[in-house]
Amino acid sequence: MEGLQTVGSALLTLGLVAVAVALSLYERLDLEKEIGVAVVRSFVQLAAIGYVIDFIFGLESIGAVALLLAGMVLFAAWTSARRAGDVPRAFGVVALAVGVAAAATLGLLLALGVIPATARYLIPLGGMVIGNSMNAASLTLTRIRDDVRAQRPKLEAALALGATSRQAVSPILKTALQRALIPLIDATKTTGIIFLPGAMVGMIIAGADPLEAVRLQIVVLYMLLGSVSIAAILVGTLSYHSFFTPSHQIRKGVSAE
């Protein structure tokens, strides 16, 4: 435990990053730059959030917690919208989806008294909900975009037979939602056998009772399943409109042709 008290020794784990960079160089994956950016950003962001959380703990204000979570949602929406690039209104769609997913799940946990309304619970759990919902949102959004482009002839065939845009796009939505949810469903199925989830690992290392760690981890898993489903479904239902006109036509510029 002593070793982890200093930032210096944490930096020694950069050696492991070097392995990833070496692999990228050796296999010409062209990911070195992205890995570098990711490493620097993660360090700066984690250090900053550490201070922010410490500061908010000191404030003991639930308003400050809500503000921080709202900021996380906007940052998640920005990241996801950038990933989805050219999808119109992506930022708004993801912000709404992730925001609703986080509010609904955290709100339910609070209402049921599963967690207390304190910064110590809300910030880390909120971060997990928002992060996972963001990933699901990005996956759903990019998948829909790619499939709408690749399956343009199928969409046109369905529309020409009198299908609404919703009916025409429904097989694409279905695949996108499956792809977004399957990783978490699989992780939930295998949890405890193949890997110990992060929250539980952290609590056990920090000296908590393993059974208490399990209790929290179960809450986390179910919370994530709920929020990721909400986020993916909302993104799917809200975003497909971007590819069609109200007259059930594929929008100009959607095709890669």
Next chain:
Amino acid sequence: MQRPKIEVRGLRYEAGGTEILAGVDALVPAGEVTAVVGASGAGKSTLLRAINRLIEPSSGEVYLDGEPTGLLDPLELRRRVGMVFQIPALFGASVEEALLYGARLAGRSADPVRLLEVVGLNPSMRGRAPEALSVGQQQRVSVARALALEPEALLLDEPTSALDEGARRMIEELVRDLNARLGLTMVIVSHDLSQVERVADRVVLLADGRSAGQWERQAFFSTAGERARRLIAGRL
């Protein structure tokens, strides 16, 4: 000439800064087969898509039985004016499901056995997976699926360009046969003038997104056939 089933006036369509249709006029008489010919890029497929409003023209008007299609519900319009594409995209686990896709969405019933017979396929195929059929058979299923909605007109966008010689002939015969037996109005896009000679009653020629004339088949081949041939060959 019959009264026009479909009339196109001054149609323009622009996408990505290029004008794909730059003023197209055309008449499609009821109960006839009208071919739209022109070089690739002349705007033939775009014209077809503007007729059933799969795309929205920037200006100009399409009339169906004298009524501007812009005033019709697009879904209803597409049920009245069916479309068959270059590549058949069939939906569903069986031929029967594929046949009934559009009819089911419209809340209508249709008889899959009769539909298969109309397009010259064996009704025993109805339980088979669509992808187990040859492309030519799939194309005939896609014609039958459009017929399931009992359309007043049928648009065919190069329906034989993905098919081999034998399957191509069968689709051409089917077009003639549907026209003769059902009196179905049809518009077929083609860049193959010998096909036009076999199936069409009338010809609309497009060049660079503009109408370059409209003839009855005989008149087209006696007066404009050579010009059209050069136009198409020069651009293919």
